[in-house]
Amino acid sequence: MTKLIGNAIFGQSGGPTSVINASAAGVIQEALKQKGTIGKVYGAAHGIKGILAEQFYDMSKEDPAELDLLKTTPSSALGSCRYKLKKAEDDETDYKRLLEVFRKYDIRYFFYNGGNDSMDTCNKISKYMQKSGYECRVMGVPKTIDNDLWGTDHCPGFASAAKYIATSTMEVYLDARVYDTGMVTILEVMGRNAGWLTAATAIAAFKGLGPDLIYLPEVDFDLDTFLVDVKKIYDREKKCIIAVSEGIRTKEGKYIPELGGDLAKDAFGHAQMGGTASILAGIVKEKLGCKIRAIEFSLLQRCAAHCASKTDVEESYMAGRTAVEVAVAGGTDQMVAFRRAPGADYACEIHLIPLDDVANTEKKIPKEWINAEGNFVTQAYVDYVLPLIQGESSPPMVDGVPRFAKLKKVLATK
Amino acid sequence: MTKLIGNAIFGQSGGPTSVINASAAGVIQEALKQKGTIGKVYGAAHGIKGILAEQFYDMSKEDPAELDLLKTTPSSALGSCRYKLKKAEDDETDYKRLLEVFRKYDIRYFFYNGGNDSMDTCNKISKYMQKSGYECRVMGVPKTIDNDLWGTDHCPGFASAAKYIATSTMEVYLDARVYDTGMVTILEVMGRNAGWLTAATAIAAFKGLGPDLIYLPEVDFDLDTFLVDVKKIYDREKKCIIAVSEGIRTKEGKYIPELGGDLAKDAFGHAQMGGTASILAGIVKEKLGCKIRAIEFSLLQRCAAHCASKTDVEESYMAGRTAVEVAVAGGTDQMVAFRRAPGADYACEIHLIPLDDVANTEKKIPKEWINAEGNFVTQAYVDYVLPLIQGESSPPMVDGVPRFAKLKKVLATK
Numbered sequence: 001m002t003k004l005i006g007n008a009i010f011g012q013s014g015g016p017t018s019v020i021n022a023s024a025a026g027v028i029q030e031a032l033k034q035k036g037t038i039g040k041v042y043g044a045a046h047g048i049k050g051i052l053a054e055q056f057y058d059m060s061k062e063d064p065a066e067l068d069l070l071k072t073t074p075s076s077a078l079g080s081c082r083y084k085l086k087k088a089e090d091d092e093t094d095y096k097r098l099l100e101v102f103r104k105y106d107i108r109y110f111f112y113n114g115g116n117d118s119m120d121t122c123n124k125i126s127k128y129m130q131k132s133g134y135e136c137r138v139m140g141v142p143k144t145i146d147n148d149l150w151g152t153d154h155c156p157g158f159a160s161a162a163k164y165i166a167t168s169t170m171e172v173y174l175d176a177r178v179y180d181t182g183m184v185t186i187l188e189v190m191g192r193n194a195g196w197l198t199a200a201t202a203i204a205a206f207k208g209l210g211p212d213l214i215y216l217p218e219v220d221f222d223l224d225t226f227l228v229d230v231k232k233i234y235d236r237e238k239k240c241i242i243a244v245s246e247g248i249r250t251k252e253g254k255y256i257p258e259l260g261g262d263l264a265k266d267a268f269g270h271a272q273m274g275g276t277a278s279i280l281a282g283i284v285k286e287k288l289g290c291k292i293r294a295i296e297f298s299l300l301q302r303c304a305a306h307c308a309s310k311t312d313v314e315e316s317y318m319a320g321r322t323a324v325e326v327a328v329a330g331g332t333d334q335m336v337a338f339r340r341a342p343g344a345d346y347a348c349e350i351h352l353i354p355l356d357d358v359a360n361t362e363k364k365i366p367k368e369w370i371n372a373e374g375n376f377v378t379q380a381y382v383d384y385v386l387p388l389i390q391g392e393s394s395p396p397m398v399d400g401v402p403r404f405a406k407l408k409k410v411l412a413t414k
Numbered sequence: 415m416t417k418l419i420g421n422a423i424f425g426q427s428g429g430p431t432s433v434i435n436a437s438a439a440g441v442i443q444e445a446l447k448q449k450g451t452i453g454k455v456y457g458a459a460h461g462i463k464g465i466l467a468e469q470f471y472d473m474s475k476e477d478p479a480e481l482d483l484l485k486t487t488p489s490s491a492l493g494s495c496r497y498k499l500k501k502a503e504d505d506e507t508d509y510k511r512l513l514e515v516f517r518k519y520d521i522r523y524f525f526y527n528g529g530n531d532s533m534d535t536c537n538k539i540s541k542y543m544q545k546s547g548y549e550c551r552v553m554g555v556p557k558t559i560d561n562d563l564w565g566t567d568h569c570p571g572f573a574s575a576a577k578y579i580a581t582s583t584m585e586v587y588l589d590a591r592v593y594d595t596g597m598v599t600i601l602e603v604m605g606r607n608a609g610w611l612t613a614a615t616a617i618a619a620f621k622g623l624g625p626d627l628i629y630l631p632e633v634d635f636d637l638d639t640f641l642v643d644v645k646k647i648y649d650r651e652k653k654c655i656i657a658v659s660e661g662i663r664t665k666e667g668k669y670i671p672e673l674g675g676d677l678a679k680d681a682f683g684h685a686q687m688g689g690t691a692s693i694l695a696g697i698v699k700e701k702l703g704c705k706i707r708a709i710e711f712s713l714l715q716r717c718a719a720h721c722a723s724k725t726d727v728e729e730s731y732m733a734g735r736t737a738v739e740v741a742v743a744g745g746t747d748q749m750v751a752f753r754r755a756p757g758a759d760y761a762c763e764i765h766l767i768p769l770d771d772v773a774n775t776e777k778k779i780p781k782e783w784i785n786a787e788g789n790f791v792t793q794a795y796v797d798y799v800l801p802l803i804q805g806e807s808s809p810p811m812v813d814g815v816p817r818f819a820k821l822k823k824v825l826a827t828k
Contacts, residue, residue: 016592046594075588082593166815171717174489174818178430179496180460207815298709303585307720309814389814400723400803401580401621404588 002330004135005037006108009056011044012076012143013083013114013121017157018164018305019316020113020143021077021405025070026320027111027141028059037328038109042412046079047112048121052097054414061410069405071313072395074305077407080114085121088128095128102129102136105412109137111323115144115155116362119335123355126333139323140335140355143316145302147196150361151353152337156316159388160308161301162200165189166389169204169211172295173241181291182238184230184284188277188296191245193217194364197301198245199377203389206382212240217247218364219374221256226280227287229375234288246276256280306402310391315348322350346387416744418549419451420522423470425458426490426557427497427528427535431571432578432719433730434527434557435491435819439484440734441525441555442473451742452523456826460493461526462535466511468828475824483819485727486809488719491821494528499535502542509542516543516550519826523551525737529558529569530776533749537769540747553737554749554769557730559716561610564775565767566751570730573802574722575715576614579603580803583618583625586709587655595705596652598644598698602691602710605659607631608778611715612659613791617803620796626654631661632778633788635670640694641701643789648702660690670694720816724805729762736764760801 010027012020024043031041041059044050057078059067070077088095101107112122119140126138142149147158169187176185189198195216204210212233215221233240249255256276281294319336326334334352341347369381395402424441426434438457445455455473458464471492473481484491502509515521526536533554540552556563561572583601590599603612609630618624626647629635647654663669670690695708733750740748748766755761783795809816 012592016589046592049594073588074585076592077588079594080592163814167720168714168718170816170818171488171719172713174487174491175430175713175717178426178460178490178494180463180493203813203815207813209818293713295712295714296710299586299589299707300582300709300714303589304582305585306581386813391814392808392811394806397806399617399621399800400577400805401617402584404584404623 003037004108004137005039006106007040007042008038008109008111009042009044009051009105009107010111011047011051011113012078012080013047013112013118014080014143015145015302016075016080017143017145017302018074018160018308019157019313021070021073021075022313022316023113023141023143023156023320024077025067026317027113027324028067030321030324031109032060034324034328040105040412042105042107043078047081047114048083048085049081050079051101052094054101056412057407057409058412062407066405066407069395069403071317072305072308072393072402073405074303077405082117084117085124088124095125098125099129099132099134102134108135109327111139111141111327113141113143113320115142115146115149119149119355119358123333126355137327137332138355139327139332140358141319141323142335142337145197146191146194148194148362148364149358150363151335151358153339154388156312156319158196159312159385160304161197162203162385163309163389164301164304164307165197165200165297166203167307168297169201169243170207170209173204173209176241176293177239182234184234184240184288184290184292185242186277186281186284186292186294187211187241187243188294189243189245190297190301191217192247193362195245196365198243199365199381200385201243202377202382203385210241211243213242213375214377215242215244215248215375216365216370217245217249218367219370220251221248222250223283227284230284231288234290244276244280248276306394308393309389310393311388313393318350326352417451418522418551419453420520421454421456422452422523422525423456423458423465423519423521424525425461425465425527426492426494427461427526427532428494428557429559429716430489430494431557431559431716432488432574432722433571433727435484435487435489436727436730437527437555437557437570437734438491439481440731441527441738442481444735444738445523446474448738448742454519454826456519456521457492461495461528462497462499463495464493465515466508468515470826471821471823472826476821480819480821483809483817485731486719486722486807486816487818488717491819496531498531499538502538509539512539513543513546513548516548522549523741525553525555525741527555527557527734529556529560530563533563533769533772537747540769551741551746552769553741553745554772555733555737556749556751559611560605560608562608562776562778563772564777565749565772567753568802570726570733572610573726573799574718575611576617576799577723577803578715578718578721579611579614579711580617581721582711583615583657584621584623587618587623590655590707591653596648598648598654598702598704598706599656600691600695600698600706600708601625601655601657602708603657603659604711604715605631606661607776609659609661610779612657613779613795614799615657616791616796617799624655625657627656627789628791629656629658629662629789630779630784631659631663632781632784634665635662636664637697641698644698645702648704658690658694662690720808722807723803724807725802727807732764740766
């Protein structure tokens with residue numbers, strides 16, 4: 001393999017997670033070590049948008065201690081974007097611009113950290129560079145709380161969100177039982193198409209402090225069956241805790257906020273976005289006449305670095321570092337993926353999958369991990385997720401609150 | 415002081431907190447030690463309701479290790495209630511029943527853990543027992559995330575909620591800044607009449623990662639001024655983070671969900687309960703046309719034992735233990751309160767205040783700790799709260815999630 005000498009750029013894309021910056025630390029720290037191969041290490045402001053706009057930071061200007069703090073700093077420290085590249089066949093503008101910037105800054109290594117869309121972006125850029133005869137190694141670093149990337153046992157970011165959701169669900173369970181009066185609690189968890197995160201509430205149930213019912217986007221949602229399920233438990237126990245994915249929908253494909261009529265409108269007559277739990281809460285209150293609480297974990301679930309999984313942080317860092325090692329050794333057009341080592345004890349091995357395969361393929365919870373009634377997950381899910389949430393990672397604390405990384409963000413000179 | 419020999423009962427009342435069980439541990443462990451003075455130690459199921467119903471647990475039957483775990487277990491382990499005793503002059507039924515139960519079980523020590531209403535309950539019961547010539551020592555143990563009890567520097571439970579709110583606000587701040595597009599975020603914090611908890615978001619601001627605006631129930635809320643405040647910041651920064659108390663109201667005394675018209679109705683045409691942030695979010699979206707997120711910390715803020723303040727846990731435990739020590743030494747009709755020891759370094763001293771004084775008097779944020787515009791707190795607030803949130807307490811972890819106390823709850827024999 002020929003040694004490729006040049007500069008590197010790294011970008012973060014899509015929704016943030018508790019550990020996306022751990023991957024950033026892995027890429028940046030490893031790239032800065034590659035003296036003689038990688039010259040400058042750039043961090044793109046807001047992902048691909050920053051590259052197009054020539055807005056990127058010189059990472060060598062950062063204090064190494066702050067780069068290290070990235071491991072426990074949530075959210076995308078460099079800024080993220082949701083920018084979808086058109087197909088090069090349809091519109092070459094962005095690609096030409098990217099090639100121009102890559103040439104201008106002699107960028108020979110491109111690392112992109114994100115989910116399905118971002119891997120698609122990586123793939124398109126790589127293909128275009130190849131077609132244009134510009135040598136550049138492109139590696140994807142996975143990231144998504146949704147855990148829906150194809151070809152990897154799990155995704156960096158998922159386990160920390162799962163740990164937070166499990167922990168918070170246990171705490172809410174205890175809170176919801178303090179009075180001897182009836183109460184139904186509906187927890188709304190992120191996940192548009194895959195229920196991995198909503199299912200994490202089952203970890204709390206495994207500890208005896210979890211939901212009675214779990215509704216996932218993988219199963220068609222039926223309002224009548226749901227109400228029967230809830231009533232049965234409520235009549236017996238005077239309490240019922242329900243976890244719903246924001247992405248549950250009817251067999252006609254309608255999300256709860258789109259159910260039509262009054263159900264679909266917010267106080268201003270607009271169709272409600274989100275609010276699955278609160279709409280269901282309104283319906284349950286109407287039908288059962290009981291006290292009800294709707295709780296949305298909202299953004300909290302994807303940025304709770306104070307309750308991250310140490311396993312997740314370490315693996316996320318490793319994913320970033322590995323991307324650089326692979327690229328320097330000659331690899332390109334691949335995403336860093338995880339698989340479980342054989343044996344009873346959990347161990348995570350790296351493997352590499354072609355970007356061609358991963359891009360835009362969603363991985364859902366296997367049907368056999370969902371119970372026959374479609375309102376809970378089986379032990380197989382719990383067995384899958386438990387090793388991933390082991391170990392506690394939390395930021396160093398100063399003044400009783402986390403000390404997160406502070407980057408200087410020195411713009412690269414044009 | 416004559417030695418009073420008899421049994422003790424302890425009850426939890428009002429909304430749970432992350433550390434109310436730390437006070438329970440303090441009372442129960444200390445009472446169990448008082449051999450020769452206190453015989454049986456009972457824990458009332460659901461506070462005063464359990465005493466009226468003769469539903470209480472024999473705490474000597476519990477595993478000491480589980481009692482110890484109460485220190486890091488959120489919510490009310492014995493169950494709570496919101497039961498308001500009528501004035502004895504108006505209706506003696508409950509009082510007669512309580513006296514009957516106290517006599518039957520030879521209860522000579524009554525410890526009650528709660529907020530304003532609970533201290534009022536303590537006071538009423540104590541007065542009635544005295545009038546009836548039944549010797550019984552009654553001590554109140556303070557508890558409330560709202561921090562609104564009169565006569566104490568701060569209340570057990572407040573600091574842990576404040577620490578969680580500050581931490582989560584910092585995390586949300588980072589999350590809300592990842593895209594280069596505009597966004598307004600509204601955080602809703604508990605507190606009907608006092609803004610102590612909402613103001614805790616200022617700790618995050620003190621660290622550079624907090625809200626731009628804070629609206630407290632102590633200040634009349636004006637929608638027009640609010641919109642001007644938000645627009646000014648949004649126009650300048652394309653981001654604006656706002657913390658609002660659920661209890662903000664107009665100068666006419668209307669809560670946001672009561673503002674009338676469409677604003678007041680939920681999707682079903684009912685007047686909305688809670689939902690202050692989401693209603694304001696709807697208005698801001700309408701006026702500024704920007705992307706907006708409403709986040710309610712909801713129950714999470716009062717049960718997040720995984721992010722509790724060690725200082726709070728220790729003080730809460732001390733408050734419980736002290737109540738027993740004081741009662742055994744002859745004290746009665748008092749609430750355990752805190753004051754700061756003189757000197758630059760924070761130290762918490764116990765003092766005792768008569769139940770007559772504390773009952774039903776609410777303590778609010780001093781006017782001089784609120785800025786002139788009425789949309790933020792001053793440094794004095796931060797200086798007040800910082801010592802209280804110091805130190806990290808979290809439950810022991812098993813399988814990657816907290817191991818909370820499991821009580822056997824063996825009912826006392828009638």
